[in-house]
Amino acid sequence: MIDLYLIRHGIAEAVGEDLADEKRVLSAEGRQKTKLVARRLFALDVRFDTLLTSPLVRACQTAEILVQEQLAAKCEVFSPLAPSGTLSDLRNWLATQKSRSIGLVGHQPGLGLWAEALIWGSAQRGFEIKKAGVVRLALETPQSLAELVWFLPPKVLL
């Protein structure tokens, strides 16, 4: 059984004229809320054998907070988690490795579409995952359809 946690990055600074989207950093509120969510997840016994993040700064910072709060030993950049990534890339990766508890930090609408497709085999509209929200799925095998275990906006974790 594989526990797959899809985690959207925390609240980031607004896009500015001089700030490219991929360089946006977490806001002070975003860092604080993400830290509280991470602590609550830790208290709920969430631990990741493998923690992967989108290469975008706000996602890396979110993953780093999860590491600081001891949910994982380290985080690694996984380029398919960038907004241009595809679920096929994730499925191919899943088939190659042995982690039982995997955290993925990424973006909307991609994560919400992935969650829907993992559960139903295809995506219609995608789930609306809030910033610092968590979707937990359980898969028997990397190829099997997932079961929804948690769909948590940060509000219920704070």
Added chain:
Amino acid sequence: MIDLYLIRHGIAEAVGEDLADEKRVLSAEGRQKTKLVARRLFALDVRFDTLLTSPLVRACQTAEILVQEQLAAKCEVFSPLAPSGTLSDLRNWLATQKSRSIGLVGHQPGLGLWAEALIWGSAQRGFEIKKAGVVRLALETPQSLAELVWFLPPKVLL
């Protein structure tokens, strides 16, 4: 916008040789956990204009705890929430009334199949809703497809 909360009854006594399924009552653990879930929902600002329950004892007792913890002024039995009820009955009822926040206390697998069908238009496998677990959906109109807002096992609410 309609907020629809699907709530599975709490943990009940086991079926015994002399105890019909519909007369099973909540166990002491079931009462206690349901009360804690209700208090956490209250703290999350959940309030029901209308709270409906299956006629089975363990569901009525769950709804009564929600009333005691001030999530609703009263609860009413709604026969389609019994294990034999259908989603059409719920949709027909939804179309006739004006409540904006509705709690429904019922059973598996029915509630999990309803949640799936409300989101996607049809049910494949149904969600696995734990005892005293809560699924929150948002509907623009009684006829529209629902958006998933929360999928909460009691563990994250205790």
